[in-house]
Amino acid sequence: MKEAFGRLDSSSLRIAIVVSRFNEMVTTRLLHGALDVLKRTGCRDEAIDVVHVPGSFEIPLAARVLAQKNEYQALVCLGAVIKGETDHDRHLGSTVTDAIGRIGLEFGIPIGYGLVTVDTAEQALDRAGLKQGNKGADAALAAIEMVTLLKGL
Amino acid sequence: MKEAFGRLDSSSLRIAIVVSRFNEMVTTRLLHGALDVLKRTGCRDEAIDVVHVPGSFEIPLAARVLAQKNEYQALVCLGAVIKGETDHDRHLGSTVTDAIGRIGLEFGIPIGYGLVTVDTAEQALDRAGLKQGNKGADAALAAIEMVTLLKGL
Amino acid sequence: MKEAFGRLDSSSLRIAIVVSRFNEMVTTRLLHGALDVLKRTGCRDEAIDVVHVPGSFEIPLAARVLAQKNEYQALVCLGAVIKGETDHDRHLGSTVTDAIGRIGLEFGIPIGYGLVTVDTAEQALDRAGLKQGNKGADAALAAIEMVTLLKGL
Amino acid sequence: MKEAFGRLDSSSLRIAIVVSRFNEMVTTRLLHGALDVLKRTGCRDEAIDVVHVPGSFEIPLAARVLAQKNEYQALVCLGAVIKGETDHDRHLGSTVTDAIGRIGLEFGIPIGYGLVTVDTAEQALDRAGLKQGNKGADAALAAIEMVTLLKGL
Amino acid sequence: MKEAFGRLDSSSLRIAIVVSRFNEMVTTRLLHGALDVLKRTGCRDEAIDVVHVPGSFEIPLAARVLAQKNEYQALVCLGAVIKGETDHDRHLGSTVTDAIGRIGLEFGIPIGYGLVTVDTAEQALDRAGLKQGNKGADAALAAIEMVTLLKGL
Numbered sequence: 001m002k003e004a005f006g007r008l009d010s011s012s013l014r015i016a017i018v019v020s021r022f023n024e025m026v027t028t029r030l031l032h033g034a035l036d037v038l039k040r041t042g043c044r045d046e047a048i049d050v051v052h053v054p055g056s057f058e059i060p061l062a063a064r065v066l067a068q069k070n071e072y073q074a075l076v077c078l079g080a081v082i083k084g085e086t087d088h089d090r091h092l093g094s095t096v097t098d099a100i101g102r103i104g105l106e107f108g109i110p111i112g113y114g115l116v117t118v119d120t121a122e123q124a125l126d127r128a129g130l131k132q133g134n135k136g137a138d139a140a141l142a143a144i145e146m147v148t149l150l151k152g153l
Numbered sequence: 154m155k156e157a158f159g160r161l162d163s164s165s166l167r168i169a170i171v172v173s174r175f176n177e178m179v180t181t182r183l184l185h186g187a188l189d190v191l192k193r194t195g196c197r198d199e200a201i202d203v204v205h206v207p208g209s210f211e212i213p214l215a216a217r218v219l220a221q222k223n224e225y226q227a228l229v230c231l232g233a234v235i236k237g238e239t240d241h242d243r244h245l246g247s248t249v250t251d252a253i254g255r256i257g258l259e260f261g262i263p264i265g266y267g268l269v270t271v272d273t274a275e276q277a278l279d280r281a282g283l284k285q286g287n288k289g290a291d292a293a294l295a296a297i298e299m300v301t302l303l304k305g306l
Numbered sequence: 307m308k309e310a311f312g313r314l315d316s317s318s319l320r321i322a323i324v325v326s327r328f329n330e331m332v333t334t335r336l337l338h339g340a341l342d343v344l345k346r347t348g349c350r351d352e353a354i355d356v357v358h359v360p361g362s363f364e365i366p367l368a369a370r371v372l373a374q375k376n377e378y379q380a381l382v383c384l385g386a387v388i389k390g391e392t393d394h395d396r397h398l399g400s401t402v403t404d405a406i407g408r409i410g411l412e413f414g415i416p417i418g419y420g421l422v423t424v425d426t427a428e429q430a431l432d433r434a435g436l437k438q439g440n441k442g443a444d445a446a447l448a449a450i451e452m453v454t455l456l457k458g459l
Numbered sequence: 460m461k462e463a464f465g466r467l468d469s470s471s472l473r474i475a476i477v478v479s480r481f482n483e484m485v486t487t488r489l490l491h492g493a494l495d496v497l498k499r500t501g502c503r504d505e506a507i508d509v510v511h512v513p514g515s516f517e518i519p520l521a522a523r524v525l526a527q528k529n530e531y532q533a534l535v536c537l538g539a540v541i542k543g544e545t546d547h548d549r550h551l552g553s554t555v556t557d558a559i560g561r562i563g564l565e566f567g568i569p570i571g572y573g574l575v576t577v578d579t580a581e582q583a584l585d586r587a588g589l590k591q592g593n594k595g596a597d598a599a600l601a602a603i604e605m606v607t608l609l610k611g612l
Numbered sequence: 613m614k615e616a617f618g619r620l621d622s623s624s625l626r627i628a629i630v631v632s633r634f635n636e637m638v639t640t641r642l643l644h645g646a647l648d649v650l651k652r653t654g655c656r657d658e659a660i661d662v663v664h665v666p667g668s669f670e671i672p673l674a675a676r677v678l679a680q681k682n683e684y685q686a687l688v689c690l691g692a693v694i695k696g697e698t699d700h701d702r703h704l705g706s707t708v709t710d711a712i713g714r715i716g717l718e719f720g721i722p723i724g725y726g727l728v729t730v731d732t733a734e735q736a737l738d739r740a741g742l743k744q745g746n747k748g749a750d751a752a753l754a755a756i757e758m759v760t761l762l763k764g765l
Contacts, residue, residue, distance in 0.1 A: 001647075001657050001658070001660045001661070001662060002658075002660075002661045002662070003661075003662045003663075003664065004661065004662070004663045004664065005664050006664075006665075006666075035154075045154050046154070046155075048154045048155075049154070049155045049156075049157065050154060050155070050156045050157070051156075051157045051302065051306065052156065052157065052158050052159075052302075053159075053295075053298075053299065053302065054159075054291075054294065054295040054298050054299070055291075055295055057254070057266045057295070058263070058295055058298075058299055060254060060257075060258060061257050061258060061261070061263060061299065061303070062299070062302070062303070062306075064258050064261070065261065065303055065306055066306065069306070083699065086270060086271040086272055086276055087236065087242075087243065087246065087270055087271075087272070088246075088269070088270045088271065089699075090247075090699065091246045091247050091250040091251075091268075091270060092250065093699065093700075093703045094247065094250075094251075094702075094703050094706065094707075095247075095250045095251045095254045096254070097703040097704065097706075097707045098251070098703075098706075098707045098710070099254055099255075099258065101669070101672060101707045101708070101711055102711075103258075104672075104673050105672060105673060105676050105711065105715075108673070108676070108677065110670070110673060113669045115703075116700070117698060117699050117700045117703055118698045118699075118700065119698055119699070123698055138666075138667075141666065142665075142666040142667055142669070142670055145665075145666050145670075146665065146666070146670055146673065146674070149663065149664075149665065149674070150673070150674070150677055153663065153674075153677055153678065153681070188307075198307050199307065199308075201307045201308075202307070202308045202309075202310065203307060203308070203309045203310070204309075204310045204455065204459065205309065205310065205311050205312075205455075206312075206448075206451075206452065206455065207312075207444075207447065207448040207451050207452070208444075208448055210407070210419045210448070211416070211448055211451075211452055213407060213410075213411060214410050214411060214414070214416060214452065214456070215452070215455065215456070215459075217411050217414070218414065218456050218459055219459065222459070239423060239424040239425055239429055240389065240395075240396065240399065240423050240424075240425070241399075241422070241423045241424065243400075244399045244400050244403040244404075244421075244423060245403065247400065247403075247404075248400075248403045248404050248407045249407070251404070252407055252408075252411065256411075341460075351460050352460070352461075354460045354461075355460070355461045355462075355463065356460060356461070356462045356463070357462075357463045357608065357612065358462065358463065358464050358465075358608075359465075359601075359604075359605065359608065360465075360597075360600065360601040360604050360605070361597075361601055363560070363572045363601070364569070364601055364605055366560060366563075366564060367563050367564060367567070367569060367605065367609070368605070368608065368609070368612075370564050370567070371567065371609050371612055372612065375612070392576060392577040392578055392582055393542065393548075393549065393552065393576050393577075393578070394552075394575070394576045394577065396553075397552045397553050397556040397557075397574075397576055398556065400553065400556075400557075401553075401556045401557045401560045402560070404557070405560055405561075405564065409564075494613075504613050505613070505614075507613045507614075508613070508614045508615075508616065509613060509614070509615045509616070510615075510616045510761065510765065511615065511616065511617050511618075511761075512618075512754075512757075512758065512761065513618075513750075513753065513754040513757050513758070514750075514754055516713070516725045516754070517722070517754055517757075517758055519713060519716075519717060520716050520717060520720070520722060520758065520762070521758070521761070521762070521765075523717050523720070524720065524762055524765055525765065528765070545729060545730040545731055545735055546695065546701075546702065546705060546729050546730075546731070547705075547728070547729045547730065549706075550705045550706050550709040550710075550727075550729055551709065553706065553709075553710075554706075554709045554710045554713045555713070557710070558713055558714075558717065562717075
């Protein structure tokens with residue numbers, strides 16, 4: 001039996017982060033979490049591109065354009081969908097999650113999925129570093145690990 | 154680290170707005186919000202095309218035909234799905250949101266997503282300029298910002 | 307600013323209606339509503355084809371075969387999904403709605419969406435001409451309007 | 460106005476049934492219902508192939524392989540998803556329903572949809588011949604009717 | 613009437629398992645269940661590759677890369693999505709389930725679906741060998757059975 005693992009080393013990677021500005025208090029923390037991970041895994045500062053989009057709906061299009069450039073070994077997508085009074089967030093969260101997944105499969109590129117979809121702003125902050133870890137950091141770690149894993153298959 | 158931002162300048166853009174007539178009291182306000190943003194960001198009046206469709210279900214087909222023409226730098230889609238007593242709106246909102254997202258990815262064109270999917274007419278009006286901003290204006294801003302952002306990548 | 311509208315004139319159109327027999331009491335009324343609209347907008351009787359399918363699940367396949375024939379300027383799809391005790395209707399309604407939307411985009415043909423997805427038979431009848439208008443008539447109107455609208459773009 | 464109907468005659472058809480073993484007490488009854496319909500509509504015994512798959516998730520792959528063989532005029536898919544305590548069944552039911560629908564559209568082949576998605580085993584049995592008809596029989600009838608209908612279009 | 617069944621013999625198969633580390637207490641048991649099935653159905657130890665991914669979102673990309681290698685007769689995907697306080701798990705579970713299904717159809721390869729999507733950690737453990745069987749073992753069994761079944765069609 002052969003077991004394959006990825007490694008948490010981004011020292012030779014070029015990585016783009018797409019982050020949405022909507023619910024900025026949350027997404028800024030997600031971005032800090034992701035950048036922190038990149039630095040601690042060895043990513044050179046000049047190897048990181050951060051692309052700011054207005055909201056979660058815009059994340060997939062930016063991600064797809066970046067994937068097509070074929071210059072990055074991994075992408076990280078960060079956003080926050082906070083459920084208000086309506087179903088709106090459900091459609092948005094579902095469509096964006098699905099689209100990010102399909103872009104990764106289409107281009108064969110690891111995309112760290114850091115979309116926080118929650119019911120309250122408090123839950124969003126909890127997931128952005130206050131209590132329950134930082135989904136931005138998790139997403140960056142996942143993307144980095146997948147790059148070396150896939151290379152080794 | 155390089156950071157990319159879009160700019161809110163539509164002075165050199167040609168933009169088409171698809172707006173549905175169903176729940177017209179809401180969608181008219183969304184349209185006004187979008188047009189107001191276009192003007193305030195410098196879009197010339199003759200560079201704006203407004204396409205009126207009957208309901209939300211018809212938005213994606215019109216958007217796709219417009220995207221295929223390759224004459225517009227961005228589209229804006231405006232509609233209102235108000236949940237009545239049934240699940241009907243859920244299917245509609247989900248299908249339309251998904252389709253708009255996929256058209257944007259297929260043609261690589263920014264599409265401002267201004268579909269208000271709510272439980273009550275009051276919530277719809279709140280999101281069309283009464284209390285909680287104007288989703289039509291938001292959608293237009295997002296589309297404009299994405300055009301310059303994507304050009305710069 | 308240029309504004310584009312469709313017209314409610316079906317006098318020169320060839321139109322196919324796909325209607326499901328399941329919950330026939332409802333779908334017959336939807337069909338009458340659609341046919342009534344076609345006649346009142348000038349459609350010649352011999353320009354209308356009505357295709358009867360067993361249930362809602364069969365609507366997309368018939369619609370796709372009709373779209374492929376390239377003989378119709380528009381389609382109208384009529385069916386009724388009434389929620390019983392289970393989630394079955396949710397999957398059905400979602401899959402059929404999505405499929406109809408995608409067929410319209412794939413062939414660039416307007417498809418009037420007249421699928422009534424409701425919780426009770428009473429709600430279905432309400433939407434089939436008793437109280438809340440007739441979704442079959444609405445679907446036919448939307449399809450007709452879209453034909454002239456798209457031609458003018 | 461021309462009206463198109465299908466006929467319930469399977470005497471010249473070759474038909475494959477995909478049936479899952481999971482919740483076998485239900486799916487066996489669905490299979491009996493489907494076979495009963497095939498025989499009563501004239502299908503020759505040697506023209507029927509029954510393919511047993513482990514669970515509902517495996518239905519689409521078997522159906523697609525059968526559709527690709529281009530030897531059958533119609534398929535019938537039978538399975539039972541019973542909601543336990545979790546959301547698991549929702550994802551499963553949604554993915555399988557969608558996949559069956561897409562395979563039918565991709566190959567232009569009628570696929571009788573006999574997936575029972577319910578909350579309790581009792582509801583499943585009700586829909587497998589106890590009280591509320593037999594969804595397996597319904598699925599077979601729908602598939603047969605669609606074959607002649609589509610040929611006539 | 614011809615009936616086709618698969619066999620539970622993996623002695624001549626090469627099989628890859630994709631397993632996520634998130635909720636490791638659950639996924640480790642799923643992996644043990646799957647490996648146990650592979651051994652008891654005759655799979656040689658050196659014919660099994662185990663690929664560890666960070667979370668459920670990463671499963672489809674690894675599965676697709678493995679399917680593309682065309683070296684395995686079947687894949688098994690194992691993960692655990694435990695619903696916390698938010699809708700996040702619903703989007704994740706839905707997107708991942710759908711993607712696994714589509715990859716199987718795209719490459720015509722059986723993929724054992726062992727994604728546990730539950731409300732509580734307790735339910736997850738129940739489905740990972742404590743009370744309600746082991747979904748990892750079920751997934752492996754389903755994949756093995758499908759390989760011989762499809763070959764015989």
